[in-house]
Amino acid sequence: MSHEAAAALLERLLSTPATTLPAYAGDGRLYVLHDAGGSAQVWEVPPGGGPARQRTHHADAVAFVAGLPDGGAIFGRDGAGDERVQLYHLPPEGEARPLTASPAVIHGWGAVSPDGRHIAYTANARDPAHTDAWVMELATGAATCVAEVEGPHELPGWTPDGAGLLLATAPRTFESTLFHVTRDGTAPPRDITPHAGDARHLNPRWKKDGSGFWLLTDRGADSLALAFQAPGAAPTPLYAPGFDVEKLEPSPDQSLLAVVVNEGGYSRLRLLDAATGAVVQEPEHPAGVITRLSWAPDGASLAFDLVGFRFPSAIWLARPGVAAATPLGAPPAPPGLRDSGLRDSSLRDSGLRDWTSLHFPTHDGRQIPAFFALPEGPMPAGGWPVLVWVHGGPAMQALPNWRPDLQAFLALGLGVLVPNVRGSTGYGRAYAELDDREKRLDSVADLAAAHAFLAARPEVDGQRIGIMGQSYGGWMVLAATTEYPELWACGVDFYGIARWKTFFQKTGPWRIGHRAAEYGDPVRDAALLERLSPLNHAHRIRCPLLVAQGMTDPRVPPLESEQIVAALQGNKVPVEYLTFPDEGHGFTKRANRRRVYAAVLAFLEKYLKA
Secondary structure, eight states: OOHHHHHHHHHHHHTSOOEEEEEEOTTSOEEEEEOTTSSOEEEEEOTTOOOOEEOOOOSSOEEEEEEOTTSOEEEEEOSTTOOOOEEEEEOSSSOOEESOOOTTSOEEEEEEOTTSSEEEEEEEEEETTEEEEEEEETTTOOEEEEEOOSSOEEEEEEOTTSSEEEEEEOSBTTBOOEEEEETTOOSOOEESSOOSSSOOEEEEEEOTTSSOEEEEEOTTSSSOEEEEEOTTSOOEEEEOOSSEEEEEEEOTTSSEEEEEEEETTEEEEEEEETTTOOEEEOOBOOSSEEEEEEEOTTSSOEEEEEEETTEEEEEEEEOTTOSBOEEOOOOOOOTTOOOSSTTOHHHHTSOOOOOEEEEEEOTTSOEEEEEEEOOSSOOOTTOEEEEEEEOSSSSOOOOSOOOHHHHHHHHHTOEEEEEOOTTOSSSOHHHHTTTSGGGHHHHHHHHHHHHHHHHTSTTEEEEEEEEEEETHHHHHHHHHHHHSTTTOSOEEEESOOSOHHHHHHHSOGGGHHHHHHHHOOTTTTHHHHHHTOGGGGGGGOOSOEEEEEETTOSSSOHHHHHHHHHHHHHTTOOEEEEEETTOOSSOOSHHHHHHHHHHHHHHHIIIIIO
16 A cells, blocks of 8 residues: 555544543443544433533543542543643533642542542642542532552542542552551551562452452462452452453442453453352453443443454443443544444445464563564565564553554555563563563563564565554663664654663652662662663664654653654664654644654655665
């Protein structure tokens, strides 16, 4: 396909809106986030279905929405991607009102009290590095700090009587503990998941009788499983499929548990018997990724968002006793923009590529999971050029998501390999810990193995293999092009880390402890971090690079991109640098995605396809 045709496809895909993060309110109306206008905004679907209406109209994206018992909602948004989220109350009718107005403070969403009169949230107002627990009365806006804590925390739920909260710690990627906190803050936090060693205790959901809670935990296991736990007791396993159970929501009558299982990156929805954990139903749905579950108040349906390689996120409904889930009509798109559901046959049949799941061998004999796709049409002489796309995190997983950019690259005539190198989640704790600290470069060696795997395939041109990644994946691009400079035809770095010392100096203080546990302590492990800093080896880079950066990014500040760009310019290596003044850690606005993806498309045509 020509550049013009690939660019036209990219524009079409970028203009296809997505609908995400469903949240039922107590009167049966369903709130969702929908981005037809260019950024994700709150839309409302009335009880029983019908035409949706847009409830917020901001330039910046809304980060989340949560339903209230009275039919209203709470939502949060930041300013230009700076992650300093402010909270808002959206009544059933009328305009939203701000609940917080501290633009320097990060507010993390928690949960609504059982009676709907209070909300719980975290805020780093006392100290930027620490997210304390807060409770606010919605009617008056009166807010109380109920626990001062060290480091980042979450508030995943209330006790059934509304007198207490669950506070979750997360000092490291694979360590989390649940504490009970009183609503008035009169008692110190009490550990209700005592344990020895690393273990995660996630997604707690209380039984209404207060006898305990369901949760997801990998205590004594390599993968997350469903369990039930009385406070202070050990978890009782209920459902352990051998893959990570990633989401959990009890039905309103608590007879069923909806769970999502991660099987090789693909989400599988299952309904379980709440008492025994036995699988009651496996609702049929297209292969893809589920982000959130929300039960209707009457328990007659379960809403979830579903996204796949060939379709953008849309809302689906599963019904107990009904074999197949069905798509819910998306909010109407403005003229000229397409519906985000699967009803658009022209979108389904437009030549978008599905991806093959495979494994390739790496340097120590392990098998690395990956997704792979090649363009349509006859193979060119010498084979297809291929782009290796590396996810961020590192404790994340590349998933079969809707990616207009990667589909456009395929349409341009580039193959794409998306590996989940060691350190990725979704394949068990042991696999995710293989790249910790001094083992960090082993994951970069996995990228060299990916190159070798591709170069050995007859349909691939081994001289034309490029690499692209964002955030930590951007660091992987820089590390790969400094550790194995002879391999790569070009690289694309979205807001990657160039030097760990300056990263720790400039990143948000609330992130330092958690990042140090993953990468290494900036003082104790300073020598290691300098060895792992691509900026210190930038003279090795041979291939052209494109670098893109959001200028309000609090996670990987612009200095990281500026340093690597200056080094490449000094070394006379071709480099293109794109900046976005109204974006943070990621490109959330459609206009900005259009600009950056078009630039990458042109860059790859010049340096990889040519």
